[in-house]
Amino acid sequence: MSAGVMKSGDDGGRRRRRRSRRGQPMSEINVTPFVDVMMVLLIIFMVAAPLSVVGIPVELPETSATALPGDEEEPLTVTITNDGRVMIQETDTTEAELVARLQAIAAERSSDKIFLRADGRNDWNRVAEVMGLLNAGGFSDIGLVTDIAPPATGGSDG
Secondary structure, three states: OOOOOOOOOOOOOOOOOOOOOOOOOOOOOHHHHHHHOOOHHHHHHHHHHHHHHHOOOOOOOOOOOOOOOOOOOOOEEEEEEEOOOOOEEOOEEEEHHHHHHHHHHHHHOOOOOOEEEEEEOOOOHHHHHHHHHHOOOOOEEEEEEEEEEEOOOOOOOO
16 A cells, blocks of 8 residues: 655646636626617607697697696696587596596695696687586686797787
8 A cells, every 4th residue: 555645736647627717607797788778768768758648639729828837746637628528637527527526536636736628619608617617626726728829919900
């Protein structure tokens, strides 16, 4: 029997292979796919944002009034269409149900602000009737929604 002493630097004739870089985990993050996904999402939101406005088509009257300041709650909108139908947001409502629905909505909201969108071809009496119903439903801060028109000139008609 023979016993030998090995030196610490001697590997007994076997060569040790160094681990290649492929076997080790990467310590760097590849952000290119992340940036690509974020750019696609940004484009989707930029295209979809203008479509999120109330989708009931009405021809609003044009005025030169300034816009009302924004609010932290989502604005509640009541629309009177050209044919006289009344809609809360996008839900068709009869006049008999309007006050009861508005009272239920007013109980859940912190502000009494409501926006009234009325087609310009409606009779003013119809708009005034609906404004009275909005007031009876618990909303006293009624804003009339109009389109922006160029300022009127001070000239005479003739």
